[in-house]
Amino acid sequence: MLKIIETPRDAMQGIKEFIPTKKKIAYINALLKVGFDTIDFGSFVSPKAIPQLRDTAQVVEGLDLSDTKTKLLAIIPNLKGAQIAESFDQINYLGYPFSISNTFLQLNINSDIGKSFDETEKILNLSHKSGKELVVYVSMAFGNPYGDLWSPEIVYEWTRRLHQIGVKIIALSDTTGVGNPDTIGDSFRAVINEFPEIEFGAHLHTHPENCTENIKAAFDSGCRRFDTVINGLGGCPMSKQKMIGNLKTRNLLQFLKEHNIDHGLNLRAFHNARALEAFTFPSGLSIPKS
Ligand code: HMG
Ligand code: MG
Numbered sequence: 001m002l003k004i005i006e007t008p009r010d011a012m013q014g015i016k017e018f019i020p021t022k023k024k025i026a027y028i029n030a031l032l033k034v035g036f037d038t039i040d041f042g043s044f045v046s047p048k049a050i051p052q053l054r055d056t057a058q059v060v061e062g063l064d065l066s067d068t069k070t071k072l073l074a075i076i077p078n079l080k081g082a083q084i085a086e087s088f089d090q091i092n093y094l095g096y097p098f099s100i101s102n103t104f105l106q107l108n109i110n111s112d113i114g115k116s117f118d119e120t121e122k123i124l125n126l127s128h129k130s131g132k133e134l135v136v137y138v139s140m141a142f143g144n145p146y147g148d149l150w151s152p153e154i155v156y157e158w159t160r161r162l163h164q165i166g167v168k169i170i171a172l173s174d175t176t177g178v179g180n181p182d183t184i185g186d187s188f189r190a191v192i193n194e195f196p197e198i199e200f201g202a203h204l205h206t207h208p209e210n211c212t213e214n215i216k217a218a219f220d221s222g223c224r225r226f227d228t229v230i231n232g233l234g235g236c237p238m239s240k241q242k243m244i245g246n247l248k249t250r251n252l253l254q255f256l257k258e259h260n261i262d263h264g265l266n267l268r269a270f271h272n273a274r275a276l277e278a279f280t281f282p283s284g285l286s287i288p289k290s
Helices: 008-012 021-031 056-062 079-086 102-109 113-130 152-165 181-191 208-220 249-258 267-280
Strands: 003-006 038-043 071-075 091-099 133-139 169-174 199-204 225-228
Touching: 003 249, 008 021, 008 038, 021 038, 021 056, 021 267, 038 056, 038 091, 056 071, 071 079, 079 091, 079 113, 091 102, 091 113, 091 169, 102 113, 113 133, 113 152, 133 152, 152 169, 152 181, 169 181, 169 225, 181 199, 181 208, 199 208, 208 249, 225 249
Parallel strands: 003 038, 003 225, 038 071, 071 091, 091 133, 133 169, 169 199, 199 225
Antiparallel strands: none
């Protein structure tokens, strides 16, 4: 079964105007009724880095998980974040933003590949003790906008190491939207059959115009886990690149419909959540078309 990870965290993190905690809670509660596999709902990061998500601890306490199978994922940039997230029983997954780009790691979490790999291992050990699962994002998986070395072989090599320490879920990520069907297909093909124990996902920051071909490249290479955002907003504000948005949920659903693949979502609840967007996100944001 295909898994959809709805990702309001990525949509909200770059918005300067603070979205009130109550609005975040109401919106995420609406998303919890839709039937997504997981909601990447917030992050435990430095409030200086991402002021928008400084209320994640209050948000999680306001969520209604009484009638949902959807699991919660929080992004944590270090062991400290993992220790905070660990104290919330409501959270199932810790998401760690690893990367094969030293430049991005420096910008995003003031780290480098070696340090970040060691931190991954520490977080993985903690997650085992606390009964949570770790999702490792491998940013710059489909190309590199900073001029750092990139190739599917590098993606393979770091996946091999992550596999060796016991990572079970990896989301290959296109933080700045430089991927194309060739590079997306090449990177997935480099790892997906080599590590059958790992669940691979696609975290695509992609323009609406080329999202279908990028989804297809990931899907045809065997990926069955996709991160989406209903209004397609978002990106990493630390990347020093233009935020081009996230894969729109509707565009993924369209692709699935055309390929007769069941998504299992409650479409009425989906439309209710969409209707709440205008009350949640500040007005004047440029929402990607289509
Ligand atoms: P640093 O300045 O090197 O860290 O930042 P530090 O250890 O010196 O701490 C600085 C301050 O942050 C201290 O507070 C710490 O206590 C605090 P002060 O003493 O100055 O008051 N701090 C924290 N507070 C809350 N939670 C924490 C935490 N850690 C330290 N976990 C640091 C390093 C990693 C903290 C910082 O760079 C950071 O928070 N970065 C996160 C950036 C971020 O959230 N980026 C977006 C999410 S990742 C993403 O979008 C990519 C993804 O979508 C995939 C893709 O698209 O490719 C997942
Ligand atoms: Mg992202």
